[in-house]
Amino acid sequence: MEHEHNHKIHKHNVEGKNLVYSILLNVVITVAQVVxxxxxxxxxxISDALHNFSDVLSLLFSYVAHKLSRRKASINQTFGLKRAELIAAFVNAFTLVLVALYLVYEAISRFFHPHEIASDTVIWLALLGIVVNGAxxxxxxxxxxxxxxxxxxxxxxxxxxxASVAVLVGGLLxxxxxxxxxxxxxxxxxxIYxxxxxxxxxxxxxxMLMLFTPEHIDIKEMVREVHKIPGVRKLHHIHVWHLNEEELHLEAHLDCSEDIKMSEFNVILHQLEEVLHxxxxxxxxxxxxxxxxxxxxNFIVQD
Structure with a gap:
């Protein structure tokens, strides 16, 4: 069995410090809006503050995931920790929905029992939110x-x-x-948003966590393109998944039309990698x- 790996990932050097600055700015606006x-x-x-707080968590998760994902692979972690950001995204999304449902309940209750609100405070803090989030x-x-x-x-x-602009409009009204x-x-x-x-x-x-085939991948179209390569008889037993947001993996069996040497198979493999990429x-x-x-x-085989 021959395993060939092709890594063609052109990475921009992401500045983690920019996330730190954004986290600090959003902590300030969250505390100010809650008070x-x-x-x-x-x-x-308060709902906008909770929204900002969820983004503080999101930014924090993104920063931690940014650091973890750059850890080198090891014997015990053969993929490293590249999927950390997917777990962070899942947790953040789940809590975001829970917070939103609570806000819906509170908004409906308040709608039937409105009371006077210090609009000046709302206006100034909404302006602060626009400036901080804009930065x-x-x-x-x-x-x-x-x-x-x-x-x-x-x-x-x-x-x-x-959202801060919407709160500002509400404050002015x-x-x-x-x-x-x-x-x-x-x-x-x-x-609702x-x-x-x-x-x-x-x-x-x-x-992504369940290793679903990415939505933009058409397995049948992919097979048709691979079958155009000379020497290929059948691509089958296919798995395609996201390791993380940047890395898209494929593993499959490739049935060759000729009983060739491995050096000849390498030529076919190189062409296949180019097509897939x-x-x-x-x-x-x-x-x-x-x-x-x-x-x-079969293209897809139950293991």
């Missing part, structure tokens, strides 16, 4: 263009900034028009060569 929400009586402000967005923008983990954090912060029920409406909107974002992240992280983004290939071996030739 301000309690003093002003604004549920929308965090700028810090992570460059890394977000090169790393999916950072892009996720970047998008979280960008939408945080938009309360100050100048005394529309206090708008606080519950803004809370409900933020909660959190559920949508959290559920999507939960679904994606679950699929260029057309499907697969950067790690593990192939078992065969010649009319007596086993199942």
């Amino acid at each position: 301000g929400g309690i003093l002003s009586g604004s549920l929308a402000l 965090s967005v700028l810090l992570l923008k460059k890394d977000a263009d090169h790393n999916l983990n950072m892009k996720s954090a970047y998008l979280h912060l960008l939408t945080d900034m938009m 309360m100050k100048y028009y005394q529309i206090y029920w708008i606080d519950s409406v803004m809370t409900l909107l933020i909660a 959190l559920i949508v974002v959290g559920a999507d992240l939960l679904q994606k992280s679950t699929k 260029e057309k499907f983004g697969i950067n790690h290939v593990n192939i078992q060569p065969e010649f009319y071996k007596e086993d199942s030739k």
